Amino acid sequence: MSSEGVFVEGAPDDNHPEVRQLTRSQRRVLGVLVEKAFTTPDYYPLTLKALTSGCNQKSNRDPISNYTEDAVAETCDALREMGLIAVVHTESGRTERYRHYMRKRFTFSEPQLAIITELLLRGRQQLGELRSRASRMVPIQNMEQLRSELGGLLEQGFIQASGQLERRGVEVDHTFYLPNEGRELAAMPEEAAPATTAPAPATQPATQPATQPAAAPTPPAAAATAPLPPDVSERLASIERLCEELRREKLSMAEEIETINTRLEELASSVDDLRRDLGA
Template identity: 35%
Template structure:
């Protein structure tokens, strides 16, 4: 099976992030998930995915058994939750690190420690390094060679997307031989049988009002997250 696309990785990262930072808004509707994917803070790169792209990604992730539908009795709109921690047997620290790498690309241990604080609080860099080593030993992330002038190592995720395709170590671990990545090779974590086709969400006119309200809530939640990020950055600068 070809590894997850950039869209799938962004969707998966957003589901993990929102589960851990705004549990009252989780699971997510399609619209809330689109807003989370496209928000301008805590994302690298900033994207503008439409609902069709999100639906397709949800279908593929469902077939991988990395997400499932979770519609509740109080909402007519389909909702979605991730299953990555269960499928890959990940700890809270491990899945938090993976989520930040999926959402923001290559990062140093110092950046990861700061950016995972809202999802999981590592006591120190040693604890984070232990988690990074455990993920690297499973070929879920890799440490990159230092570039000229860099003082810290950088890490990137290998679950899927462009980063994983560019990684020679990912290609070697997936195919079992040296050389460029094999696009038909099994991606890390795909050591499960194919799932039944995942239902793509279907919308009817009766959901319009509910979707409108949820869109407003999602926008407010996104704005609040941006404000929290600004406050956290200000505290970091002031040393508070």
């Protein structure tokens, strides 16, 4: 397929089977391509050098990897055969570039694509973390929207959850793992029901010494769940808001650093291409 001097090699067609499993390197390469398409569109599609650097970057990746360009190129070949990515050849015929075809192979909404991408890059996460990180790519306004998008992915079987999405502390993860990886999320334990205290006997047992001191009375259950004073609640809410702002600032700084690194890599690649063209 060509347009304005650009040829795309390996574009998907209807003959490619459904994809439900990916190796670790395939998940990383595919996640990087989608992430960079969202966050650094001016430098997308990616050269092999930029793609390798994106796979090995220290921020927004878990686990940290150290792939070689040869290993990334081999992974790209496998993803091309699956119809998930393609090679873009420009009219100049210089460096090959890679692009993804996730939108053609899956029916994800844009927020769902960002969510899947974040899970491919970092694995299991709690909902608050996932929303902050996926919002780097596509705005997710609130937790209600996140749960709605996750619900659609859950129904299609592309994610798994450790419990009901409305529960506090629930974790979610993608389901593209290989069978031998064993990454199923364990269900969260159900909240324990309040224990009932057995009624005290009406009379003291005859074998108990008369001088034995009486047991201390059990404090009422209401005392353990007494509401916090208003000033303490306000302070906690203020601290939570501050922590959320700091997390967002950290994510924003990490994104800026990624953008700078990508631009430097692209500049270095362009210089290398220019040297080859000039015979230097």
